[in-house]
Amino acid sequence: xxxxxxxxxxxxxxxxxxxxxxxxxxxxxxxxxxxxxxxxxxxxxxxxxxxxxxxxxxxxxxxxxxxxxxxxxxxxxxxxxxxxxxxxxxxxxxxxxxxxxxxxxxxxxxxxxxxxxxxxxxxxxxxxxxxxxxxxxxxxxxxxxxxxxxxxxxxxxxxxxxxxxxxxxxxxxxxxxxxxxxxxxxxxxxxxxxxxxxxxxxxxxxxxxxxxxxxxxxxxxxxxxxxxxx
Numbered sequence: 001x002x003x004x005x006x007x008x009x010x011x012x013x014x015x016x017x018x019x020x021x022x023x024x025x026x027x028x029x030x031x032x033x034x035x036x037x038x039x040x041x042x043x044x045x046x047x048x049x050x051x052x053x054x055x056x057x058x059x060x061x062x063x064x065x066x067x068x069x070x071x072x073x074x075x076x077x078x079x080x081x082x083x084x085x086x087x088x089x090x091x092x093x094x095x096x097x098x099x100x101x102x103x104x105x106x107x108x109x110x111x112x113x114x115x116x117x118x119x120x121x122x123x124x125x126x127x128x129x130x131x132x133x134x135x136x137x138x139x140x141x142x143x144x145x146x147x148x149x150x151x152x153x154x155x156x157x158x159x160x161x162x163x164x165x166x167x168x169x170x171x172x173x174x175x176x177x178x179x180x181x182x183x184x185x186x187x188x189x190x191x192x193x194x195x196x197x198x199x200x201x202x203x204x205x206x207x208x209x210x211x212x213x214x215x216x217x218x219x220x221x222x223x224x225x226x227x228x229x230x
Contacts, residue, residue: 009033009034009035010034010035010052010053010122011034011035011036011037011050011051011053012034012035012036012051012052012053012054012055012118013036013037013039013048013051013053013055014026014029014036014037014038014039014055015039015040015041015042015045015054015055015056015057015060015065016038016040016055016057016084017040017041017057017059017060017061017062018057019040021057022038022040023038025038025055026038028111028114029111029115029118032111032115033169034118040061040062041060041061041062042060042062042063042064042067042068045072046068046071046072046075051079052079052122053079053080053081053082053118053121053122054079054081055081055082055084055114056068056069056081056082056083056084056096056101057083057084057085058083058084058085058089058092058093058096059085059086059089065083065092065096066092066095066096066098066099066101067099069081069083069096069099069100069101070099072100073100074100080102080103080121080122080124081100081101081102081103082101082102082103082104082105082114082118083096083097083101083103083104083105084105084106084107085104085105085106085107086107102121103117103121105117110174110178112172112174112175112178113178115175116175116176116178116179117178119162119165119166119175120179123138123162123165124138127139129161129164129165129167131164131167131211131225132209132210132211132224132225132226133146133206133208133209133210133211134150134160134164134203134210134211136157136160136161136164136165138161141154143157143160143161145206145208145210146206146208146210148208150202150203150206151202152199152202153198155180155181155195156195156198156199156202158180159176159180159192159195159199160199160223162176162179162180163176163213163221163222163223166223167211167222167223167224167225168223168224168225169222170216170219170220170221170222171219171220171221171222172220173189173192173219173220173221174189174220175220176192176221177189177191177192180192180195196213196221200212200213211224211226212224
């Protein structure tokens with residue numbers, strides 16, 4: 001079944017007992033385009049049913065974070081969980097992953113990296129995206145324009161898929177780097193710019209009109225939802 005790109009705001013459950021951290025996460029994720037539901041502990045977290053992904057601090061005052069991961073996964077097996085931990089909590093991270101968590105980030109963390117991790121897990125629920133004549137099949141790792149195959153490298157495919165799943169919206173450079181490369185990538189964005197240039201050339205060479213990748217000054221890039229005019 002062909003799935004359209006979801007444009008509504010996805011809901012993130014934040015479970016964090018430190019008020020400053022919780023408020024900062026909520027503000028940052030709200031600005032990034034998510035809806036957030038923030039609670040302080042395990043008792044409130046297990047009562048929240050309307051969320052797409054959970055962000056769970058392991059060091060909760062009213063219970064064990066790993067136990068909460070197990071409870072959330074048992075109730076909502078298809079919804080991803082990302083745990084947040086201090087750098088000295090390696091054994092607790094292992095326990096949380098064994099309990100059903102899908103990923104983890106360590107404090108202090110970059111909001112761009114966290115946002116990229118969240119989107120990566122949510123995007124897995126959207127195996128196929130269509131933007132004008134462009135079709136991205138994430139499961140098969142195949143891209144076509146007007147039905148004709150688009151020959152892409154692995155990085156180019158991941159980059160185009162990330163843009164396609166947010167077609168019409170600007171995507172920050174640092175978020176694209178964190179999503180397509182690695183959370184710890186510390187080099188300049190020149191590599192990203194080179195890949196964007198290559199993608200533009202391949203889209204321009206396609207047999208039919210393809211959507212454009214445009215530069216959003218001071219932000220990053222946007223994949224247009226309408227085909228280019230030749």
